[in-house]
Amino acid sequence: MKSYLVKGQVIEGVDLANCQMHKDDRGSFTEVFQDSWGTAIDPCQWSVVSSEANVFRGCHIHLRHDEYFCLLSGEASVGLRDERPDSPTFGHWQLYRLFGADLAALTFPVGIVHGWYFHTPSMHLQAVSESYVDYGADDNIGVHWADPALEIPWEFSDPVIAQRAAEFGSLENLRSEVEALRGSMS
Numbered sequence: 001m002k003s004y005l006v007k008g009q010v011i012e013g014v015d016l017a018n019c020q021m022h023k024d025d026r027g028s029f030t031e032v033f034q035d036s037w038g039t040a041i042d043p044c045q046w047s048v049v050s051s052e053a054n055v056f057r058g059c060h061i062h063l064r065h066d067e068y069f070c071l072l073s074g075e076a077s078v079g080l081r082d083e084r085p086d087s088p089t090f091g092h093w094q095l096y097r098l099f100g101a102d103l104a105a106l107t108f109p110v111g112i113v114h115g116w117y118f119h120t121p122s123m124h125l126q127a128v129s130e131s132y133v134d135y136g137a138d139d140n141i142g143v144h145w146a147d148p149a150l151e152i153p154w155e156f157s158d159p160v161i162a163q164r165a166a167e168f169g170s171l172e173n174l175r176s177e178v179e180a181l182r183g184s185m186s
C-alpha cells in the first residue's frame with residue numbers, strides 16, 4: 001500500500017546534472033512563538049492537547065483571554081467568528097485547514113468564537129493569556145458548532161464532542177450570556 005509521504009524525497013529517476021535537492025536530514029527547527037511577532041497574545045499557560053480523529057472542540061468564546069493554536073501533528077480545521085461589536089469584521093467568519101507537516105500558528109483575541117475539528121489523530125499546542133484555573137468557571141461560554149447562524153462551512157457532520165459542548169445553545173444565546181458576563185465585569 002502506498003505510504004502517506006510527508007518527507008521531501010526522491011521518488012524515482014536519475015540524478016540529473018546540476019539538479020540537487022537541499023534539505024537538513026537532521027530534521028527541522030521551527031520557532032512556534034516569539035514575543036517579537038507582536039501577536040494578540042501574552043501567554044501565561046501552555047498546553048499540549050491530543051485528539052482522536054473526528055473530534056471537535058468548542059465552539060467557545062472568552063472575554064478575558066486571548067488564544068494561540070499550533071497544530072504539531074495531524075490535520076485540523078479551525079473555525080473563527082468575530083463577535084466583537086466594535087470590530088470592523090464583526091459578524092464575519094474564517095475557516096482554516098492546518099497540517100502538522102506544515103507548521104502554522106493561529107492567534108486570536110478575546111471576543112472571537114472558535115472551535116477546532118481534527119480530521120486525523122492530532123496533537124496541538126494551545127496557549128492562553130489567563131490560566132484555565134482562573135477562567136474555566138466563568139469565561140468559557142459556548143455555542144453549538146452546528147448552529148447555522150455561525151455560518152462556518154464545517155466539513156464534517158457527526159463529530160465526537162464533549163457532553164457540555166453537545167448542550168451548547170444558539171449564537172443568540174451566546175450573545176445573551178456574553179452580555180451578562182460583560183455586565184458582571186464592568
Ligand SMILES: Cc1cn([C@H]2C[C@H](O)[C@@H](COP(=O)(O)OP(=O)(O)O[C@H]3O[C@H](C)C(=O)[C@H](O)[C@H]3O)O2)c(=O)[nH]c1=O
Pocket residue numbers: 047057058060114115116132140162
Ligand atoms: C482548557 C483546559 C482544560 N483542562 C481539562 C479540563 C477537562 O478535564 C479537560 C478537557 O477540557 P475541555 O473539555 O474544556 O477542553 P476542550 O473541549 O478542548 O475546550 C478547550 O478548547 C476550546 C476550544 C476552548 O477554547 C476552551 O477554552 C477549552 O476549554 O481538560 C485543563 O486541565 N486545562 C485547560 O487549560
